Amino acid sequence: METEAPFLRWAQRVETSLGHSLPSTSAAPERLHAAMRHAVLGGGKRIRPLLVYASGAVFGTDERWLDAPATAVELVHAYSLVHDDLPPMDDDAVRRGRPTVHVAFDEATAILAGDALQALAFEVLAEAPVASELRVSWLRALSTAAGSAGMCGGQAIDVEATGKRQPVAELERMHRLKTGALIRASVRMGAMGGSIDEGTLKLLDTFADALGLAFQVRDDILDVESTSQQLGKTAGKDAARSKPTYPALLGMAGAKAKLVELDMVMHDALSPFREHATALWALGKLAIHRSH
Numbered sequence: 001m002e003t004e005a006p007f008l009r010w011a012q013r014v015e016t017s018l019g020h021s022l023p024s025t026s027a028a029p030e031r032l033h034a035a036m037r038h039a040v041l042g043g044g045k046r047i048r049p050l051l052v053y054a055s056g057a058v059f060g061t062d063e064r065w066l067d068a069p070a071t072a073v074e075l076v077h078a079y080s081l082v083h084d085d086l087p088p089m090d091d092d093a094v095r096r097g098r099p100t101v102h103v104a105f106d107e108a109t110a111i112l113a114g115d116a117l118q119a120l121a122f123e124v125l126a127e128a129p130v131a132s133e134l135r136v137s138w139l140r141a142l143s144t145a146a147g148s149a150g151m152c153g154g155q156a157i158d159v160e161a162t163g164k165r166q167p168v169a170e171l172e173r174m175h176r177l178k179t180g181a182l183i184r185a186s187v188r189m190g191a192m193g194g195s196i197d198e199g200t201l202k203l204l205d206t207f208a209d210a211l212g213l214a215f216q217v218r219d220d221i222l223d224v225e226s227t228s229q230q231l232g233k234t235a236g237k238d239a240a241r242s243k244p245t246y247p248a249l250l251g252m253a254g255a256k257a258k259l260v261e262l263d264m265v266m267h268d269a270l271s272p273f274r275e276h277a278t279a280l281w282a283l284g285k286l287a288i289h290r291s292h
Contacts (some may be wrong), residue, residue, distance in 0.1 A: 006057065006279055007050060007135065010070070013063065014049040015041075017071040017133035019122055025252035028103045035105045035113035036120075043096045045290075047215070048073040049281065051186040055204065058263035059194025069138050069189040072121040076146050077182060079117035082110050084155065120145070130193075135191050145185035154178025158243070172213060180212025187211075187280075215287040216261040220245040221255055221261035222292065260286050 016121050017194040018040055023190040042262040049070035056066045085092040087106060093103050125138050131257035145152055154177030161174065187208040191201070246255040266284040 006053070007282075010050055010053040010063070011046050012021055013067055014046055014070045017067045017118050018074060021075070021120065023069055026120050029103065029203075031109060032112055032116065032200075034058050035109045036117055038098075038104055039082045039101050039117065040075065042076075042098050044074075045286075046074060047286070048182060048186040049079050049197050050208045051183065051208075051211075051280070052190040054277075054283055055187045055203070056189025056193055057190075057192060057279055058276045059196065061190070061193035065130055065134075065193050066190060067127075068124050068130070068140075069073055069186075071103045072124045072138070072142055073182060073186045073189065075117050075121035075124065076142065076151075079114040079121070080146075080151055080182075082114040082117070086110060089155070089159070102263065125211060126226070133220060134192060138189050141185045141192070144180040150177055150181030151179075154181065161175070162243050164244070166249070168246075168249050171244050171249060175213055175216040176209060179216045180209055183215070184208040185214040203269045207266050207284065208271065210265040211284050214259055214266070214284070217255055217258050217262070218288060218290060220247055221259075222290075224252070263288055 008021060017237040022037050022040060025034045025037060027033060041166070052070040053063060054163070081095060082101045084090050086102055093098050094100060100110075101113055112189055121142065123133060123137060125142065128135050128138070140150075140169070146152065148156070155175050157170075158178055161170070166174075168198050182203055187204050188201070191204055214273075223245070250258060260291060262286070266281070270281050273280075
């Protein structure tokens with residue numbers, strides 16, 4: 001597939017950038033730095049960084065400009081996973097097939113590692129070798145996506161909803177914030193290096209919103225249909241904690257029908273970009289068909 005080559009190249013770019021951006025374990029405080037590297041460099045699909053590069057590719061943006069936002073979104077994503085896995089949140093012991101940070105280290109170190117990863121993300125953007133106007137736009141997009149109007153707000157709704165019956169509309173609102181906001185920011189940040197108007201931005205937002213929901217619907221389905229070994233994390237935990245999910249509210253057939261609907265939304269949103277959006281479209285397909 002034509003998109004495999006850029007995906008491999010982009011994954012290597014962000015992996016190198018992450019390794020360089022994270023503090024060395026030989027520098028004090030060594031334990032904190034080891035926890036940060038454990039959280040970030042332990043594998044992962046790198047969907048958000050790939051979205052940054054793929055969105056930039058639509059407009060022919062120089063990949064070197066995109067290393068900073070690609071790195072920053074992954075650092076914020078990693079921080080969110082570290083905190084989500086803590087006992088007061090999802091209380092997970094396994095992430096990406098390895099012990100979660102609070103299990104491998106301790107809860108206090110995990111909290112500090114998450115805090116430090118979030119701070120590092122904004123440091124990376126602030127030092128990006130691009131025009132100051134672009135840096136400010138990136139900082140604004142990422143901070144909005146990470147805060148109470150985005151990821152943190154969605155997590156708060158998730159915590160409050162556990163054990164309760166939640167309408168589908170409220171479930172979608174929660175995931176548009178918890179998962180979708182950072183995905184939308186990834187697509188936006190990649191596009192910001194090019195010349196985009198409001199109409200173009202609206203199409204990209206529509207694609208990203210559908211992708212974020214598709215990723216979550218597929219996640220909910222996999223939580224039911226897959227094993228912990230296949231997922232690299234604890235399977236069946238949503239049902240065990242009585243968390244609202246798409247299969248629980250729509251049934252498995254309804255959840256899979258929702259994926260088909262979101263697939264069509266993504267296709268329609270990207271159609272005007274034609275072959276320039278090949279990589280973005282491949283990532284949309286991945287969200288729907290992934291096995292872990």
